Amino acid sequence: MSRAAQPETAPAVEAVGLGKHYGHSWGLQDCSVQVPKGAISALLGPNGSGKTTLLRMVAGFATASAGSVRVLGRAPAQSEEFLASVGYLAQEMPLYRRLNVAEHLELGRRLNRRWDDGAARGRLTALRVPFDRPVATLSGGQRAQVALALAVAKTPDVLLLDEPVAALDPLARAEFLASLAAAAAGTGLTVLLSSHLLRDVEQVCDHVVLLASSRVQLCATTEALVSCHKVLLGPRRGPSGCERSFDVVRATHTERQSRLLVRSPGPALGPSWEVFEADLEEIVLAYMGQGRDGGAIAAGPLSLLSTTGGAR
């Protein structure tokens, strides 16, 4: 398409060497990531890997101990302009328990200059969320939808969501992600949402940031990740031999066979290898394991920073 020929636009979120220490330990260390404009990016990693710390620093709620972060070219600040351009939804879905949906919308309209009331009302009406009951009496799924509708009605350029679907049942999770995808469609909104499970968010995301052991293990579009990894199946090999000719991310062996997840295998593969496509979940799990073993496998973290999110 014609947009592909244009020079790449600056990323929506860019962290360089970002770090945060709590006392003597690092909550996040040497974190360099780029989230392209318009991407829906999954921020993945086990509990305690630094996801919340990163989101809070991007939102301007926590200060960095090292490095820097920029959101649409601006350093996070408690300024009206910055806060208007960034939406942040904390894990506990902050709502006023005794107020109803209509009162929340009224509050939002008064407090935000860029408020889009129609979109919020439309989506909540379509989902049959009652407007006249205190939010404390709504289901968990409905409360999450209200919190999301409020965050979207603010019309931010970047929306940060901390584990938004972790507490939801599968149906409510699917409806929440559908609302999120619909809010992003055609608007250029950039979303960074954390989850400890890829499977929960895989379908809506086109970009992945993986943290493990407080460090970045992966940062790339899902398309680039899938296209630059392959699974090789062949006769059992020792760790020397042909594994040297490409980057092995994860190797599993049976008595007779070796199964290797490798990065960008060249054409020089021996004829004894069968080559398969790798799926995203397998790739992410392999890199997550790498972080846990302290980088015991040679391949190391992977950042494809120059990739762009698709144009919407």
Next chain:
Amino acid sequence: MSSELSKNLVSFRLSSTSGVPAYLQLVQQVEQALRMGALGPGDRLPTVKEVVAEIALNPNTVLKAYRELEVRGLVEGKQGVGTFVLARPSGPPPGTQERLSRSLQAWVRKARHEGLDDPAIEALVRSALTRAGSSAEGAA
């Protein structure tokens, strides 16, 4: 044709276990709807927003599917209006598929009854496709 009506012309669903990329599943479902006659020339496909609001999918995945359908000459995107069906995929008219599908289902039931499991049935179908040669020979 009203837009409310055309919204319901095609409804997508996704299988996460099929191994087929999501965008290709959408392409195949539109093609299948065209072959079965559920969709025809002039019909409007749902907008990207309508699709993702229903099945929680990345908007770019839907765009990719619609672009692929465009490349295949089946639909045409009109700026600001929507994506419209241009033509049916080449092949026999709607109805033929359905008729053949019914007789194939009867055959599958028979194969299962005789003790074949699904992988064995799939292997048999693949081998039959190979043995029957090219489609030109099949017609002779």
